[in-house]
Amino acid sequence: MLPYAKLERYEGNEALFELVMMSIVSTYDGEPLHIHAEGLRGTGKTTIMRAARDILPTIKRITGCIYNCDPADPHCPHHRNLSAQEIVDLGVEEIPMPFLEISHSAKVGTVAGSIDLAKLTDGRNPEARLLPGIIPQAHRGIIFIDEINRLADTAPEITDILLDVMGTKPGHLQIEEAGLPVVHIKVAVSVWAASNPDEEPGPLEEIRRQLSDRFDMVCYMGRPTSEVVLANILKENSHNTKIHTNNSSNNPGDYEKQHERYTQILLRWAERYNQADLPDFLRNYMARLYVKHNLESIRAIEAMQQGAVLYSTIKDRDQASINDVIHMLPLILKHRLDSDTLIRVINDVDVKSGKESMFSFVNKKPNKPDIAEETEYFKNSGRPLKELKRQELINTEKSLDFQVD
Amino acid sequence: MDSGQSNIGNATSVANYLSLYLGQDQGVRLGESVVVSRKAHARMPAKKIKGQIEILINCDAGKTYLDCMDIDQIVHIDVYHLPGEIDPRVVARAIFWAMEEYFVNEDPQLQYADDVRFEFLSGYAEKIQITTNLGKGLIYDLFQNELKPYTVGEEGHDHVHILARLNRDEYALVYIIAATVEEVILKSGLQLARVRNISHGKQKKMEDDFAKYIKLPWKKFKGQTASFMSPEENVNQLVLKLAEKFGGIEEIEEWMQCYSSNIFKRKGAEYQKKKWGDVDHYVKQLEELDLIQKTPLGRILTKKGLVLQEYVIKHKCELETEIRRNIRKVPGGGSTRFRKFGKSKQKTTHVEFVDYNKTINKGDTTWTGNLAVSQTVIQAVKNGFLRGDEHFSIKKEDLHFYGKKSYIPIDICLLMDASGSMAGEKRQAACYLAQHLLLTGKERVAVVTFQEHSARVVSPFTRSQSVLSKGLATINPGGLTPMASGIMMALDLIKKSRVHNPLLIMITDGIPNAPLWTLDAKGDALAAVANLPAQKIRFICIGVESNAIYMEKLSKSGEGALYLVDDLNKENLINLVRYEKKGIIKE
Incomplete structure (x- = not known):
């Protein structure tokens, strides 16, 4: 697999690179950002998302805690009731931010949690304990799901779990296992997904609308159009390049250095994101969008807020501006709205400014109806109500049908 | 006082009738020139006999005119007059005083309580909106000379358009308002117009003026923020709009060819109309977008138009994906009105x-x-x-x-009538149905058409969208209706292909008029259909009301079901077929 630093960037996949960065920054600060890459087959959705593993920063957790408990805010059944001193005694370790995948052979037990078989079959001291599944283990990290539309189609039970986990930020997970007490835990996991809407069984929003709405942003991958880019991609993937990278010891180190640099940048952004806030007028603007265009899900404007701040952060700007919001709009709304409304929302934003609206009436060409036909529409004059008898007052379609002119 | 008494009597009697009819979602003609309902009203210019008003039962007045959230809140009163100008302020004042008179008559106590009476009246004054061809506003505002201008094209050019937020027990006011407005019209020296008839119908979808809001990247932007917008999004949406109308990328290309400067590739308006229905609206929109221009040699694509054409060719891959995505969408609402007769009795295999x-x-x-x-x-x-x-x-x-x-796999064979009458919208709807079925199901779809004197397999049973859409693009309706040949051809195709639970869907808006074996076209079709049950083919027939009797015979003979709809449009077809498929799976 190609290292992250080596991936070719072009216009069509730029948005996905940005989203990946934004999601890592946000996740690091404890606020998940769920992203979904859609696009034609073979455009590199999965490659980019998997490669992002290379640049993930590390997180601190209570030593050995499989639920990745934050020492400052322990949440798992083992640690949540401990005092600060007890936690200090347990010690703290640094681990890479979790990046786990849910595959298509996943079962509810492996995803949410199941009974720990190793403990159970321990010859000397058998014990019924819970083994957390992929989701609780990915707390404060990322879960990647490839071909999510197929998963939603074939494994509705897992989809239901995801709905719960992605429904709120942080999400909620309930693990049930016969013979064990029910466990509730909060999980802050960013879900990354990839799918091709054109393949069976069709786009996610047609299969499980709720799940599609849970994704804050959907990125539509474009194909590379420039020949230079394509040639570069080919070169990176040629057997020649691969063999030589494997043999020479210098190159990998280079990438690691680059990745390290990326990680440092991410950490800097994360620190800034922690402090950043959205100006009030932008918040009002989003609220207006919601009301004016009859948006359905409030998640849409929540995502707008989160997205705008994050985007301004990764663009090294001090404060989010209207342009950040506008940039995020298509990513946030395309899977939530039909195309007509989307295009109205997008084009709505620039209409207001300056002269254009003042002079717009000049260009307006109202469809003038044909006056001649208009005036002849009614031929006869009618008698006023006061001249009519009571039984003549009300006429329905049927009673009028019997009257002959 | 005498006229006042009878006024109240009339008003109450009208109120009773109104609450009855409006409650049934109907509208009425009150007197000779007033139409009252809770829906939007429209003229029927298509009809030869003028002077009819259509009540659009699918358009709630409050929703249509005032953007209300709830339905049935607003009573819509239209008082029609012959051409001339009416001042809304005069109307407003007259209504105000008439209401006062009415309330005082109802409850004489009010005479002595000025402030109560005034509060009461101004409450109503804020609930009633008047539009005439000189302006509009709430009675309350108009009373104080605050007038909003009338814009051309709005309701009210030939009538006084009143929207009143009234409860059922307040319907008596409708008579008072209508009678007062009539008086004002007559006093202004105009004549009332006689509404000849009213009818209830549905509003056809308004053609969308997308030229107004789609902004192309090569159009000059003036807004500050414009440069930050993703310009391709707009172009994509424009192409999708065209695709909605024309069917697919190939057909858009073909249509754009009709406006190329190469005369040999151009096809006339007749051809276009046959294939895609009315394209005028789209031509106009593209003209407004500066993509097509008029020249002495007819309309041709502008430079920008050529850029668009190139864009379409270059981005075919992405655009087709997007189009398929749209076709997969199930139409919302699902308020299809149809009548169903009979039921297919074929057994299904799992x-x-x-x-x-x-x-x-x-x-x-x-x-x-x-x-x-x-x-x-x-x-x-x-x-x-x-x-x-x-x-x-x-x-x-x-x-x-x-x-x-x-x-339960259900392989579907669409048998499409491609006679002259199916040209345009109906053809498009049937093609859309075929694509929708292929993209949303797991089963194979075939299309057979019949026209002139023979039938043709447009696309054999396939799961490939490109095979299907290429086939569909070749359908050019025209000629007679040889239904029997079509049925035999479909039967043959089904027999030859290995299919599961074959479902034959016939879509037609006519009755057979070209025979196969004898000289009796109708008889031949009945005989052909009778072969279906033996082959275990489920048969459903989608037709229009006007041919009900024959279609019923036909579906009976084929032991199938018959659906009759008022209009063969996309939504209706898709909803019907989904309904039928659901029925099969339930068994």
Whole structure:
């Protein structure tokens, strides 16, 4: 697999690179950002998302805690009731931010949690304990799901779990296992997904609308159009390049250095994101969008807020501006709205400014109806109500049908 | 006082009728020139006899004119007059005083309580909006000379358009308002217009003026923020709009060819109309977008238009994906009105397969099934622990089996009438249905058409969208209706292909008029249809009301079902077929 630093960037996949960065920054600060890459087959959705593993920063957790408990805010059944001193005694370790995948052979037990078989079959001291599944283990990290539309189609039970986990930020997970007490835990996991809407069984929003709405942003991958880019991609993937990278010891180190640099940048952004806030007028603007265009899900404007701040952060700007919001709009709304409304929302934003609206009436060409036909529409004059008898007052379609002119 | 008394009598009697009819979602003609309903009203210019008003039962007045959230809140009163100008302020004042008179008559006590009376009246004044061809506003505002200008094209050019937020028990006011407005009209020296008839109908979808809001990247932006917008999004949406109308990328290309400067590639308006229906609206929109221009040699694509054409060719791949995505969408609403006769009695066969994603514990019921070994062992360990077993053992209660999935594959053959009458919208709707079925289902779809004197397999049973859409693009309606040949051709195709639960859907808006074996076209079609049951083919027929009698015979002869709709449009067709498929699966 190609290292992250080596991936070719072009216009069509730029948005996905940005989203990946934004999601890592946000996740690091404890606020998940769920992203979904859609696009034609073979455009590199999965490659980019998997490669992002290379640049993930590390997180601190209570030593050995499989639920990745934050020492400052322990949440798992083992640690949540401990005092600060007890936690200090347990010690703290640094681990890479979790990046786990849910595959298509996943079962509810492996995803949410199941009974720990190793403990159970321990010859000397058998014990019924819970083994957390992929989701609780990915707390404060990322879960990647490839071909999510197929998963939603074939494994509705897992989809239901995801709905719960992605429904709120942080999400909620309930693990049930016969013979064990029910466990509730909060999980802050960013879900990354990839799918091709054109393949069976069709786009996610047609299969499980709720799940599609849970994704804050959907990125539509474009194909590379420039020949230079394509040639570069080919070169990176040629057997020649691969063999030589494997043999020479210098190159990998280079990438690691680059990745390290990326990680440092991410950490800097994360620190800034922690402090950043959205100006009030932008918040009002989003609220207006919601009301004016009859948006359905409030998640849409929540995502707008989160997205705008994050985007301004990764663009090294001090404060989010209207342009950040506008940039995020298509990513946030395309899977939530039909195309007509989307295009109205997008084009709505620039209409207001300056002269254009003042002079717009000049260009307006109202469809003038044909006056001649208009005036002849009614031929006869009618008698006023006061001249009519009571039984003549009300006429329905049927009673009028019997009257002959 | 005498006129006042009879006024109240009339008003109450009108109120009673109104609450009856409006409650049934109907509108009425009040007197000779007033139309009252809770819906939007429209003229019917298409009809030869003028002076009719259509009540659009699918457009609530409040929603249409005032953007209300709830329906049935607003009473819509239109008082029609012959051409001339009416001042809304005069109307407003007259209504205000008439209401006062009415309330005082109803409750003489009010005479002596000025402030109560005024509060009462101004409450109503804020609930009633008047539009005439000179302006509009709430009675309250108009009373104080605050007038909003009238814009051309709005309601009110030939009538006084009144929207009143009234409850059922306040409907008596409708008569008072209508009578007062009539008086004002007559006093202004105009004549009332006689509404000849009213009819109830549905509003056809307004053609969307997308030129107004789609901004092309090569159009100069003036807004500050414009440069930050993703320009391609707009172009994509424009192409999708065109695709909605024309069907697919290839057809858009073909249509744009009609406006190329190469005369040999251009096709006339007749051809276009046959294939795609009315394209005028789209031509106009593209003209407004500066993509097509008028020249002495007819309309041709502008430079920008050529850029668009190139864009379409270059981005075919992405655009087609987007189009397919739109076709997959199930139409919302689902308020299709249809009549169904008969029912197909063919039995269906299921396909069952093992679902390796799901294991079930059958408890004590059975020993048989597809054993899920690892699940069983895990369960045995768990249960053993709970049971306190000394040694590992598998009991019956531990057994886990793989689940089963079953589904009913339904291979669909669309038999499309491609005679002259199906040209335009109906053809487009049927083609859309074929694509929608292919993209949303797991089964194969075939299309057979019949026209002139023969039938033709447009696309054999296939799962490939490109095969289907290429086939569909070749359908050019025209000629007679040789239904019998069509049915025999479809039958033949189904017999030759290996299909599961074949469903033959015939879409037609006519009756056969070209025979196959004898000289009797109708008889031949009946005879042809009679072959279907023996081949275990489910038959449904989608037709229009006007041919009900013959179609019923036909579906009976084919032991099938008949659906009659008022209009063969996309939504209706898709909803019907989904309904039918659901029915088959339920059995």
